[in-house]
Amino acid sequence: MKTRFLIIIGIIVVMVIIIGVLLLMIKNNQESESLFAPPIINKVHQHAGILFMIHGEKFDLNDPQYQQVSYWINFQSPYDDVIHIHGDRVTVGYLFETLNFKLDEKCIAITNGTSYCTDERYSLKYFVNDNMIDDVSDYDVSDGDRILISYGNETRAEIEHQITMLNEKDVTVDMEHLLGKQN
Incomplete structure (x- = not known):
């Protein structure tokens, strides 16, 4: 029972880390896009x-x-x-x-x-x-x-x-x- 609990906690920690990394990558990509965006009209x-x-x-x-x-x-x-x-x-x-x-x-x-x-x-x-x-x-x-x-x-x-x-x-x-x- 204790081993199963530790495996579940480990999976949750890994998923939180993966989601955090993905969110950070998305945020950085959006910032880099807007950082260099020129004032485009046409x-x-x-x-x-x-x-x-x-x-x-x-x-x-x-x-x-x-x-x-x-x-x-x-x-x-x-x-x-x-x-x-x-x-x-x-x-x-x-x-x-x-x-x-x-x-x-x-x-x-x-x-x-x-x-x-x-x-x-x-x-x-x-x-x-x-x-x-x-x-x-x-x-x-x-x-x-x-x-x-x-x-x-x-x-x-x-x-x-x-x-x-x-x-x-x-x-x-x-x-x-x-x-x-x-x-």
């Missing part, structure tokens, strides 16, 4: 170009950890230079926040913990549609935009080359790839 399907350069080298956003992190704005391999936009009023800051980057007017910190900040030797520069801006984090990404994020000590000619590289990119996307009909 669903859209648009594309913008992006080039992220560090010391003259392209930062690879094709890594799986950067792919389709958010429904509202994302990258889809192999198009790491194309931002896919599915809601209006979605900002560059929101995009990078979903990738676990930190972004402001002076610094960008990437997922491995490395920060690239403006100092006496290097500068962080943002360009939207060929125009330099102080901070890109609050910029609402729109169809056809071209966004350059460049960190280093590049000359004006090197920056102009990066802008040209970005502008030469086709930001339209092969629909067969998106539908999973790759050759």
Whole structure:
């Protein structure tokens, strides 16, 4: 009788723990969804170009950890230079926040913990549609935009080359790839 009672108590304790863990997982999932939710007004399907350069080298956003992190704005391999936009009023800051980057007017910190900040030797520069801006984090990404994020000590000619590289990119996307009909 005592053994049966202990088994029943053990089963109840295990069930309470399982229910507690499940409730905690649901709560954390709801919090993470609302934490990064952008102010969406209308669903859209648009594309913008992006080039992220560090010391003259392209930062690879094709890594799986950067792919389709958010429904509202994302990258889809192999198009790491194309931002896919599915809601209006979605900002560059929101995009990078979903990738676990930190972004402001002076610094960008990437997922491995490395920060690239403006100092006496290097500068962080943002360009939207060929125009330099102080901070890109609050910029609402729109169809056809071209966004350059460049960190280093590049000359004006090197920056102009990066802008040209970005502008030469086709930001339209092969629909067969998106539908999973790759050759």
